[in-house]
Amino acid sequence: MRKSVPLLGGTLAVTLSLALTACGSGTDSKSSAPSGSYDKNATVGVGSLYEPQNLDNTGGGGQGVTEALNGNVYEGLFRLTDTGEVEKQLAKDYTVSPDGLTYTFTLRDGVTFHSGKKLTSADVKYSIEKVTAENSQSARKSSFDMIKSIATPDPATVEVTLSSKSISFVYNLSYVWIVNSEAKDLKTSEDGSGPYKLDKWTRGSALSLERYAGYWGTPATNEKVVFHYYKDATALNNALLTNAVDVVTSEQSPDALDQFKSNPAYKVNDGKSTTKLLLAFNDKVKPFDNVKVRKAVSSAIDNKKLLQSVWGDHGTLIGSMVPPTDPWYEDLTQVNPYDVTLAKKQLADAGYAKGFDFTLDTPNYDPHPTAATFIKSELAKVGINVKINIITPDEWYTKVYKNHDFSATLQEHVNDRDIVWYGDPDFYWGYDDKQVSEWVKQAEQSDTTDEQTALLKKVNNQIAQDAASDWLYLYPQIVVASTKLSGYPLNGLNSQFYAYGIKKS
Amino acid sequence: MVDIPASVDRSSSLMISYLLRRLAFLAGSLFLAGVVIFLLLRLLPGDPANSLLSVGATPEQIAAARHEIGSDRPLPEQFVTWLGQLATFDLGNSFISSLPVGPEITSRLDVTVPLTLLSFLLAVVIAVPVGFVAARRSATWYGTLINGISQLGIAVPVFWIGMILITVFALRLGVLPAGGFPQDGWALPGEALTSLALPVITVALVMSASLVRYVRSAALDVLGSDYLRTARALGSSFNRAMWRHGMRNGAVPVVSVLGIELATTLLGAVVVETVFALPGLGSLLAQAVAQHDYPTVQGVLFVSTFAVLVIGFLSDVAQRLIDPRLRGRLSGGAR
Numbered sequence: 017m018r019k020s021v022p023l024l025g026g027t028l029a030v031t032l033s034l035a036l037t038a039c040g041s042g043t044d045s046k047s048s049a050p051s052g053s054y055d056k057n058a059t060v061g062v063g064s065l066y067e068p069q070n071l072d073n074t075g076g077g078g079q080g081v082t083e084a085l086n087g088n089v090y091e092g093l094f095r096l097t098d099t100g101e102v103e104k105q106l107a108k109d110y111t112v113s114p115d116g117l118t119y120t121f122t123l124r125d126g127v128t129f130h131s132g133k134k135l136t137s138a139d140v141k142y143s144i145e146k147v148t149a150e151n152s153q154s155a156r157k158s159s160f161d162m163i164k165s166i167a168t169p170d171p172a173t174v175e176v177t178l179s180s181k182s183i184s185f186v187y188n189l190s191y192v193w194i195v196n197s198e199a200k201d202l203k204t205s206e207d208g209s210g211p212y213k214l215d216k217w218t219r220g221s222a223l224s225l226e227r228y229a230g231y232w233g234t235p236a237t238n239e240k241v242v243f244h245y246y247k248d249a250t251a252l253n254n255a256l257l258t259n260a261v262d263v264v265t266s267e268q269s270p271d272a273l274d275q276f277k278s279n280p281a282y283k284v285n286d287g288k289s290t291t292k293l294l295l296a297f298n299d300k301v302k303p304f305d306n307v308k309v310r311k312a313v314s315s316a317i318d319n320k321k322l323l324q325s326v327w328g329d330h331g332t333l334i335g336s337m338v339p340p341t342d343p344w345y346e347d348l349t350q351v352n353p354y355d356v357t358l359a360k361k362q363l364a365d366a367g368y369a370k371g372f373d374f375t376l377d378t379p380n381y382d383p384h385p386t387a388a389t390f391i392k393s394e395l396a397k398v399g400i401n402v403k404i405n406i407i408t409p410d411e412w413y414t415k416v417y418k419n420h421d422f423s424a425t426l427q428e429h430v431n432d433r434d435i436v437w438y439g440d441p442d443f444y445w446g447y448d449d450k451q452v453s454e455w456v457k458q459a460e461q462s463d464t465t466d467e468q469t470a471l472l473k474k475v476n477n478q479i480a481q482d483a484a485s486d487w488l489y490l491y492p493q494i495v496v497a498s499t500k501l502s503g504y505p506l507n508g509l510n511s512q513f514y515a516y517g518i519k520k521s
Numbered sequence: 522m523v524d525i526p527a528s529v530d531r532s533s534s535l536m537i538s539y540l541l542r543r544l545a546f547l548a549g550s551l552f553l554a555g556v557v558i559f560l561l562l563r564l565l566p567g568d569p570a571n572s573l574l575s576v577g578a579t580p581e582q583i584a585a586a587r588h589e590i591g592s593d594r595p596l597p598e599q600f601v602t603w604l605g606q607l608a609t610f611d612l613g614n615s616f617i618s619s620l621p622v623g624p625e626i627t628s629r630l631d632v633t634v635p636l637t638l639l640s641f642l643l644a645v646v647i648a649v650p651v652g653f654v655a656a657r658r659s660a661t662w663y664g665t666l667i668n669g670i671s672q673l674g675i676a677v678p679v680f681w682i683g684m685i686l687i688t689v690f691a692l693r694l695g696v697l698p699a700g701g702f703p704q705d706g707w708a709l710p711g712e713a714l715t716s717l718a719l720p721v722i723t724v725a726l727v728m729s730a731s732l733v734r735y736v737r738s739a740a741l742d743v744l745g746s747d748y749l750r751t752a753r754a755l756g757s758s759f760n761r762a763m764w765r766h767g768m769r770n771g772a773v774p775v776v777s778v779l780g781i782e783l784a785t786t787l788l789g790a791v792v793v794e795t796v797f798a799l800p801g802l803g804s805l806l807a808q809a810v811a812q813h814d815y816p817t818v819q820g821v822l823f824v825s826t827f828a829v830l831v832i833g834f835l836s837d838v839a840q841r842l843i844d845p846r847l848r849g850r851l852s853g854g855a856r
Contacts, residue, residue, distance in 0.1 A: 076586075203618065218800065221800035252798075
């Protein structure tokens, strides 16, 4: 069982003033397959390993519900494009007061929910409050702690007052689904405003969407989309090979890629991912409270070789928490280079010339066990003895995330813009640097994105210098599709999968 | 059929009293199973609330989630609630999806029950004649071959057979789907049957491998028995003697094994369901266990325990219909 960990950029920022382009669907990066003529009434089969738990993203729907419904069935005031830009969606326009504390949104005209009801400001207020409600299970909840009040002066206007400035407020709003405030049973049905409405969800098997005739924007380029769910990557690949599905949202089985690469009926797309594999130290306990020890461990592990052995020629080395798609990215792979001699020297300086023992809490699903074995053999070369402790995702959550009862752990961190967690000393890895916390806080209260970017770059450099964690590599994002398809999203940012631009010939 | 009338009466009353005792035993087992299922699950480490939340959740959110699903309430209270629900045929709501468990199980049974029964029938159709031939011709080369293949069949893992069948029939020949089940289910009987074809063959092959051995050994016993020799000596043809006396005697141990095989397949289908991406009971159980979704696990285990107990009941009753000598005994069959 796979449990991904979306590390949420609670207090993050966005390049909003620059990136807010005119709205419209279909401005995503498209696959390079030739479009030409296509079947407007096609049914597109999408294969995925992530079935929704239920259909409510504030009620524990999980990664699968984002993939299937985000942007397809539900829309936000803003949307995050496949290339990571924020666009206006249900918001026609908005203004920010000079003190940066009041946001006034004007809603788009002519938007109806799938039930036929017209979108009003009351629905927007309801939808935001659904995320911030006490019983909300949304992991985005804490991103909205600074909301003081939401007013609806007229049906087309929403006024949100914040208690402190938040440059990432608009970015965060792209995660809030606008739901009909009168809708019932949102765990098994839906009432959104997107280009598709829910046709049928057969739990354990498939979820189908069909084009919504009353859509306000550009209609979807296909009639029906069926998400087929698999528990096993091989079964999923077989489905693609037998045309039971047309596209696989995220290939997780690197060994299977060759059979598609060598087959002209398929296209293997290398998109950009935001998922990072971390060797996270507990920076508060010995020996990892010592910067030199963390740097030594980082330098003793050949990340390139690890990446190669897990993903072959796919994936990227990062050297810090920031993927190249985040605005504050810098290549920091040389801050703690792979250098065994250096590692030994740093260990000696730290007083561990003879090495030490530690336990590595390792989630029981791939690639963690593989990485753990690799790390064990690398660290043995500098005298460090690793005891691998395999744990379930559930144990990880209790032992590591909640109780901070660990020395070091492996974990994949899915989301973009999640560097800000290094500003929170209470976070599970316990990195505590007053200056970094201050920079993160200031970045969120920036007036401009340049200011924000500059501050987060400082954060990025500092955590790399301190080897706050060892950022092993950035996952590849591989979409494999039939060559009959074009217009599918390549990057699958934060697990989204916009299907409305997919053309099938 | 060869009994004299007076013993028919006695035999029938024995059968009725047997049925009553056996039903009481069934009900008692079911209750006991319910208690054990409930308690064992709670002994597992971990908290279902963890499956609901991801990294980024605050301690308040975790507490709220626990309260919402009720996993923070005392065990006896949770148990009484569950018993109360069971009494009204309500299996409760899933911790994870918060959707009712009952309909979920029913929809999974749409896949698992046909899969189990069809595999079972196919296995019987294959194993009975093959096992019989293996016994009757045990000295020939093909008798030995059958024996060897069936031993091999027991050793080979079920997923491997599934993968071979997928490679041949789905990927190479393209005649059958590699997996999945139609979204509209049995509304499209043709499609539903096609999608079950490879899984059914997979399970049936594995099941018949072990069944062949039981049928063979039962048939060997019968073939070497005194009554068969006596019947032949009295002038019956081999076929007639086998049909009148052999089948009936040989069937008793086979029926008891059939019952066990059927029950095993019902839950053991999880591997096949994963390989063939079928939304069945086994895959629901596997997922629910991983997520600590107690109500779903309880529901699945309870329903399947019930099914297994009923199968055991039917198999015991069938044995007593076949062999009246067993009717005085509460459990077990011949041998």
